[in-house]
Amino acid sequence: MNELTWPIAIPPDLHEPPLGWRWLKLNEAARLESGHTPSRLRPDWWGGDVSWLSLTEIRALDGQWVESTQLRTNEQGIANSAARILPRGTVCLSRTASVGFVAIMAKPMATSQDFANWVCGEDIDPEYLMYALICSRPRLRELATGATHKTIYMPLLEAFHLCAPGVVEQRRIAACLKAQLAEVKTARLAAEAQLREIEALPAMVFGQAFKN
Numbered sequence: 197m198n199e200l201t202w203p204i205a206i207p208p209d210l211h212e213p214p215l216g217w218r219w220l221k222l223n224e225a226a227r228l229e230s231g232h233t234p235s236r237l238r239p240d241w242w243g244g245d246v247s248w249l250s251l252t253e254i255r256a257l258d259g260q261w262v263e264s265t266q267l268r269t270n271e272q273g274i275a276n277s278a279a280r281i282l283p284r285g286t287v288c289l290s291r292t293a294s295v296g297f298v299a300i301m302a303k304p305m306a307t308s309q310d311f312a313n314w315v316c317g318e319d320i321d322p323e324y325l326m327y328a329l330i331c332s333r334p335r336l337r338e339l340a341t342g343a344t345h346k347t348i349y350m351p352l353l354e355a356f357h358l359c360a361p362g363v364v365e366q367r368r369i370a371a372c373l374k375a376q377l378a379e380v381k382t383a384r385l386a387a388e389a390q391l392r393e394i395e396a397l398p399a400m401v402f403g404q405a406f407k408n
Contacts (some may be wrong), residue, residue: 204332206339222356226314226325230350234273244270247305251366252384254290254297254311259330259377261302262288269306277304285322287314288374289329292347294339296333298326301374320358324366327373328358374408394396 203212209220222228231249234241247265249257274281286301292310300322307313317320329336342345360366 202326202332202335203328203359204336205359206352207357210357211359214361217361217366219357219359220319222314222320222325222358222406223354225299225319226287226316228350228353229280229313229315230278231309231313232278232387233308234269234277234279238276241273241276242269243269244268244273245375246270246274249288249299249301249305249307249311250271251290251292251294251308254288254294254299258297258298259326260299262299262305263302264331265305274306281306282313282315283335285316287316287322287325287329289314289336291340291353292342293345295346295348296329296336298329299301300326307402310348312348319363320360321344321363321366323370323374324360325333325358327370328360370402 202209204222205211205219224391236242246269248267248269249262249265250267253265253269269279273279281304282301283304284301288299288301288307290297290310291312291313294310305360314320314325316325336348339347339352340348389402
């Protein structure tokens with residue numbers, strides 16, 4: 197796939213969309229939110245009941261709906277920082293250091309400032325947006341800049357466009373992708389189990405031989 201075919205792009209790299217599809221300016225079809233970190237100097241603001249998505253967990257949560265996180269803040273932490281509790285269905289993209297990992301909030305929660313968060317409007321299905329971002333990951337990483345930690349800065353995020361059909365078709369595409377990815381995961385787990393059996397076979401054979 198070349199840069200002209202990414203489903204997430206910025207002008208002027210907006211290719212001709214398929215028939216019945218269109219380019220949506222993402223921050224017009226979804227509310228773009230950043231996150232924030234409550235002060236680490238206030239332990240009383242941590243360990244509460246508000247899930248807080250951070251870079252430490254996003255790799256393991258990539259491509260998933262997130263029910264809860266290991267790191268948690270509380271109402272005081274939210275009230276005394278720029279962090280915001282965002283609604284279920286918010287799509288979260290890691291935009292610094294570990295650029296390009298994506299998850300969806302299954303419950304209201306907050307994130308660190310390392311994320312761009314989209315609260316989807318009626319024209320965007322959250323799962324479709326998640327898969328579009330994952331598909332565009334190589335290109336998104338090319339857009340990140342910085343000497344120490346590569347980052348996609350907010351002005352660039354505000355220029356993101358999403359190539360999409362109507363929301364009903366988006367849901368159909370997302371459901372198809374989810375089913376296919378589940379099949380691939382099942383096949384991978386079966387192959388890994390078979391490989392473990394193969395790797396254990398020599399020890400089993402020698403063990404039986406030594407008993408004779």
